[in-house]
Amino acid sequence: MSRMDRRSMLARTLSTGAATLAFAPLLNKLSALEAGTYKTPKRVVFVLFGNGFHEKGSIPKELPAPQLEGKKTTTYPLEKLTLPHDIEPFTPWKDRLAIVHGLRAGSVHPDHGAGFGALSGMNVGVGDDKIRNVLGESIDAAVARKLGGIFPLLNLGIDPGQPNTKAIRCSSAWGAGQPLAAQCRPELAYESLFGGIGATKNDFATRKNLLDLLNDDIKELRSQLRGTELVQLDYQIEAFESLSKRNAKLAEMFDKGVLAKSAPKLPTPYPVKFTDTVTAQFDIATSAIVTGLTNVVTIATELCTIRGNYTGISDMGTHGVGHNEKDVKLGIAGLEILPLVRRHIAERTAALLGRLKEMPEDGGTMLDNTLVVFTSDSANRQHTHGENWPFVLLGNLGGRIKTGQLVVYPISKDSPTYSGTENRHMTAAADNPTINALYNTILHAVGAQRDHFNLIGADQKNPAMTGPLKELLV
């Protein structure tokens, strides 16, 4: 591209309402163009919430659950269907929407949240072991490996009703024993991404020097350690080096004024309630994407387990909510509270999509090259056996995902979820694909094809299990 072309493009981009935000990815793009390496970037956002994605909350109103029972995979166009309350905010994006039912949990135990199993599709044990055992790569990390970025994987979390939690490991990992921590406080995530709020000096540059100094310090101990102890130390050295490189890049962006322009405005005082914290974390994720700081984001609104309270909606414990206990203050039962929670998260997800739609990119918008994976870390209910794991996919990643449809893999049974309520859950056929197949579909969509994603044994060679899912991949 000639210099004139780049200037023209810059002028055109800056003339839009989102000019300042578009500036940062544009800088990245210009450098890539000059290097001859430019490709339209793809982005994937994983939204994980707790307590299950009830069938009632994800099936269009005109298609009650029993009607979907069948022994064949069926697709329904969404065009004339009405989205249910929980995901109604996605209505403007119905043509970019795919709802999926009938995937199985496979070897994952998702009841009470699947922990590291939710995004890895691996058996990481039961009970609390699920948030301790890190046995392999998670799908967001696998996608991040392909898509790269200054922050290859931005991992944000919300500890419901617990504003003191700074970070926790819950969902994502580069591999066995290599978990990533989810940043649980918006103001701290902000600081990592954009620098101190209102900062006038380049903290990133000074931090880089500090990191290098500290790294030199600790490296001296290498010669005195052996085996596992040396591996432990090297893990830290690697972290120092990775942070140093990242801070060097951020320092450059800070000097160019990009970070200050694109940083979101955080509410003051900093959010405390669950709902406000969710909103702030989505705002941060959105800004990080449009600034070009990251291409892959995971937001775990309940940290892949059951804990805390949905403050801002209900002060009851999330566990009791999932058990359909009654909130005395609100006068409604838990299963009526959960749709409010899911809807709030859906609204923030829709806002993210709306923002991306405003961002011009290569003749279209950023939304055209984005995929949001919206699901629960607890499959379809709190005490689930993983009999059906509903997903909503938003966006088509540059036309790689078939959207505008509800896909239902063979569903054999419809049972009451809790006695005395109308909530019902469905059960996928025993030979249906598992969530691993969907994850491999996403890998194919971003151009990181694999034979399978974290399957074991014969499933690794069974096309029905490995994916990609032909109903979803173009």
Place this chain on the structure above:
Amino acid sequence: MRFTWTVLIMLSVGLPIRAAEPPNLAQIGVPFVAKYCVSCHGEKKPKADISLHTLTCDLSKPKELQVWQAVLAQIDSRDMPPKASKQPTDNERTQLLQSLTAAIKASGVVLDDNKWLSPVKGNYVDHQLLFSGVPAKEITGTKARLWRITGPAYEDYIDKLIKRFILGLRNYGEFRLTAPWNFTPQKDFPDYASAHRVGEAEIEYLLRNAAIVSQAMIKRHSGNVPSYGGYIKELATLIKAGMKATPEQADAVLTPTFRELFGREPSDREKERYGTFLRNTTASLGGAEAAEQLLIALLCQTEMIYRIEVPNKLGTPQKLDARSLSRSLAFALTDQLPDQLLQEAVAQGKFGTREEVAIQVRRILDDAKVEKPRVLRFFREYFGYDSAPNVFKDEVTLQKIGVRGARGWNADFYVSDADQLVLSVLAQDRDVLRELLTTTKTFAMTNPPQDRRGTKSDEYRLKKPNFEQDEQTLIKVYELPIKARADWDPKKTYDFPEGHRLGLLTHPAWLVAQSGNFDNHAIHRGRWIRERLLGGRIPELPITVNAMLPDEPHHTLRDRIKVTREEYCWTCHKQMDPLGLPFEQFDHFGQFRKEEMVVDREATADKKNLNKNGLPRQTIHKLVPLDTTGEVSGSIDPKLDGPVKDPFELIRRLAHSEHVEQVFVRHAFRYFLGRNETMADGPTLIAAHQAYRKNGGSMKALITALLTSDALLYRTNQ
């Protein structure tokens, strides 16, 4: 059990079982199975209904993968072949494990290479050999390591720094500068040297904490000289010089700042490295900024993260230098830096020999004014009762015991009462383990930690005439004769009703911690006893097993747990279930009971109980007879084996066992040394056990023996 050098050597160096090129499973596995397994697991009447004669080593077949994983677990745990059968040689066993591990991994199953380093694997070192009295041939010590300091230790350091320099930081509640490494909940003994990694998240939070403290330090040193509190005048000079600061002023800062922060002089290397950094930063950013950056660097350097336990040179095991040793000792007991007296002993050269270390250990243990949170934490982590508040009990479940609403249940009380019980037994320091296992006393409603309970002190609660709902529940659960506030004293112990309780394993804190949301957890309870008291080994749950009991609330737990009697499951479950089922004496809230409540299906489904939609209005329960029998089997000490009629008979038998005492000593070793024991630690364990016994079951004597052993004093990087 026969002594097997190969496996023991592997365990002694803490390495996973692996080889550069593992032998092929097809060549190793099938002959091994044919030679040692198919006589029982063959074509005709295979035991546990498992046939191995048709195995082909094709792990892409789900069934084959499942069976080979079971084989791995059994051979790995040495539970198979049975003791009475022909045994493979060490080489055969090792080769099978290597080839099988590689083949299973290749099939996509992740096996944790570091599992041997976790506390739960400590029991895999042969108990009888450990206590056989074979003298150590040479000093082995502990491998050179960086042992990350605990969260409380880090937080204590920062808090004291803030107070010493009167930095005016609100270090509480949401503003508290918490340790930057509590991002993963841990179980067993979480403070294991091998268990942690310091990654990007930890470093980022460490830097943030350091920046907050450093900025406050700069502020304090920027104004007039304060009349009280900590102050580093050289730092103030540098800060005030601003952009005119000279290299000499920068150089002057280093030594006094090291003294103030770490109580020591900087080493030559530190002088060079940090000196250069400080001079360069001063030249480019000025004195104030340079001072801030130096402080951040020092508050993030290695000593802030780790107990550095490395020998001074390569080669044979060497005694830790006095300063490192003093830090390791202080952190082991107090979660704090060495106190004044310990620092003085180091400075005077009186801390290095075993006896000198023992003097300091005894002093710390005997001095009531020195806080020793690590000792209580050992008992919390060993018994695991402190996790009771994490077990959620929903309102419907609470209603079944007559508790209305979640406010009627506060598990923190029970944990706090158990803590006080442990502390009171430790204060006596006589037959500590036996007393904890057999006491019939409890504290009642002692004040839980304030961060959970708010600020309701004992004084505040004593003034309230009526008991709160959660207090009423506790009185009911404990069955105490407390009718009114005037009857209650939080500092007093109460007797449980005779024959209803016996020690911590029947205390509601432990019972609730070892329960589920809706039921007792007999398997967990049995596993705890098998591993923590009997020193047994439970193989890992095969990945292909869906470990769930049937959802049949109309049956007792004892009935539902019968699914584990299938031979495939029973090999492992026979080690757990019969030990846990006697505790059916209590419900899952820890209440003593004589009958068990189950769902009455017929009454619930009766027309009278259905609403207009045909759904039950309520779940109706009925009482059924209680069975509290169980059995001890497969113990290393055969005197322990045999049926028991209830939990009390089981506990008494265990509490009077020398073998159980030895297993307890092994766990104390793991906790205080931060690693699993190896064969080389046998003499240390024997000495620690003897010290405990000779001193009448003294925990102080046990801890002193452990913290003056070679395992603490010596390090090797061979």
